[in-house]
Amino acid sequence: MRLLTPFAERRFIRMKTKITELLGIAYPILQGGMAWVAEYHLAAAASEAGALGIIGAGGAPAAFVREQVQKTKELTDKPFGVNVMLMNPEADDIAKMIVEEGVKVVTTGAGNPGKYMSMWKEAGIKVIPVVASVALAKMMERAGADAVIAEGMESGGHIGEATTMTLVPQVVDAVSIPVIAAGGIADGRGFAAARMLGAEAVQIGTRFLVAKECTVHENYKKKVIAAKDIDSEVTGRSNGHPVRQIRNKLTREYLQMEKDGASLEEMEKLTLGSLRKAVVEGDMVAGTIMAGQIAGMVKKEQTCAEIVQEIMSEAGALLNS
Secondary structure (H helix, E strand, C coil): CCCCCCHHHHHCCCCCCHHHHHHCCCCCEEECCCCCCCCHHHHHHHHHCCCEEEEECCCCCHHHHHHHHHHHHHHCCCCEEEEEECCCCCHHHHHHHHHHCCCCEEEEECCCCHHHHHHHHHCCCEEEEEECCHHHHHHHHHHCCCCEEEECCCCCEECCCCCHHHHHHHHHHHCCCCEEEECCCCCHHHHHHHHHCCCCEEEECHHHHCCCCCCCCHHHHHHHHHCCCCCEEEECHHHCCCEEEECCHHHHHHHHHHHCCCCHHHHHHHHCCHHHHHHCCCCCCCCCCECCHHHHHCCCCCCHHHHHHHHHHHHHHHHHC
């Protein structure tokens, strides 16, 4: 039974793109599948607002992800997706569960989803991998992906090297499937810019992180809202695991360890469980506060419907002009 109110649908004309047609959504916006953050309250609210809500499986066990899917169904009858981190030890079970539960859309990260592609496609699931390079985008198209998310290094969490501005148009030129832009997009201006680069939709994480329906700790939301333009930094460049987050005591210690030549094992020990510390416990000192470079643009907590309405209203005015 649907419990949320689709305000956005009543206020704006649907914007049709290849992605809205593919996914059956009102607006070409995907809510990012952030680990520990994107759970069923947020996913359901984003879908009800006319975007595509996404549950972030992260490193969670398959049984937990199944519960998240079932609870999302109780709150919305709109399409929603699951983001599968392919390095999850239970990725095989999560992939099968997605079919069993009738999930309509899967986004993937941290690996190649090729081994699951035929199973998902036979079930009618739309598969949209996150890519950070043209080469990977081409590989995913050959594997049968329905679209790709070209994610620039402005995004929060694990990142690549190319910026959204440079990556998106190159991926658009390289593949024939629809491209979704991600990284550094927070408002209608970013949405309109992504469309001009050739993207058929955008994926937004950091702004949805402070949505009223998002259940992250209040300390986390306040930290993002208080962030300035220079407050995000990247750790892990030296060991090939770059992560963008808001600077704190943890990032300073990590960067010092990198400078001193510490081993990857030593650095992983420092960050073990740190994302959960921030998201669940609200630890802003020893927690990993993943957020994109646009955190400095996020100034208030809003409902998902208000976020979508504001973005689409501003983008519509810009694109129509």
